[in-house]
Amino acid sequence: MSKIPGKPDSTGGRFFNLKELQKYDGHSVKLRILMPAEDFITGYIKFTAAKKPIRIHDDETFPNMEWGPGLNNTVQKARRFWATAVLNRATGEIQVFEWTQATVYNALDALLEDEDWGDLRHYDVKITAKGSGKDVEYSVVPGNKKPLSPEDAAKWKELSENWVGLDALYQAADPFAPFSEAVGKVAKSVKRTVPDDDVTFPYSDPSDPGPGDEDVPVW
Secondary structure, three states, X not given: OOOOOOOOOOHHHHEEOHHHHHHOHHHEEEEEEOOOHHHOEEEEEEEEOOXXXXXXXXXXXXXXXXXXXXXXXXXXXXXXXXXXXXXXXXXXXXXXXXXXXXXXXXXXXXXXXXXXXXOHHHOEEEEEEEXXXXXXXXXXXXXXXXXXXXXXXHHHHHHHOOEOOHHHHHHOOOOOOEOOHHHHHHHHHOOOOOOOOOOOOOOXXXXXXXXXXXXXXXX
16 A cells, blocks of 8 residues: 555556557466456447547447548558456456457457367466567467466456446446446447547557458458
8 A cells, every 4th residue: 555645546557458468578468358258349449630549339330520540641440349358467457458450359269169168268368479560460379277266256256246347448438437327327328429638548559550450340
């Protein structure tokens, strides 16, 4: 516990994206996926001229606004994203893992369908980045097929019963915020919210979609 009053929330540590692998030893991390595959969220993401993320469901359309440029100053294309909750073995923290790389999606989907592995919640996945810049390649390797520790299971149970949840990302809101009936109704009813200037929720640089994004469906 810090002795200095007013310690800021560590919001940045609540999210994980693949670009952060460059900061990890060996450019790899072990994650335990905490949600069933059918509870992952997906949709499309674009960035405003102010580099703020706008996420929509598959059956929605993007609002009319000023959008930032795409790769090499071309017209920005929307990219599919996926998100789920994970336990980061390196930090011990529960995080939201968001990615746009189809290669990672395909690897996770293959594990889900593999009779020797199956449900992604029952083992860790080690994700490794090789290369740099646009030449990065990602590998996904399963391991540690063991139940969560009682402590980690209890941590996830408490969070999952009290948080707003991943749908908050569609509203540029904090999925870790405590749930309330009012917030829940807003998350389900409001079609689109433009993030405030001080929003800190994670996103990739819109001018650098990253490796593996080329084969993701775009609009």
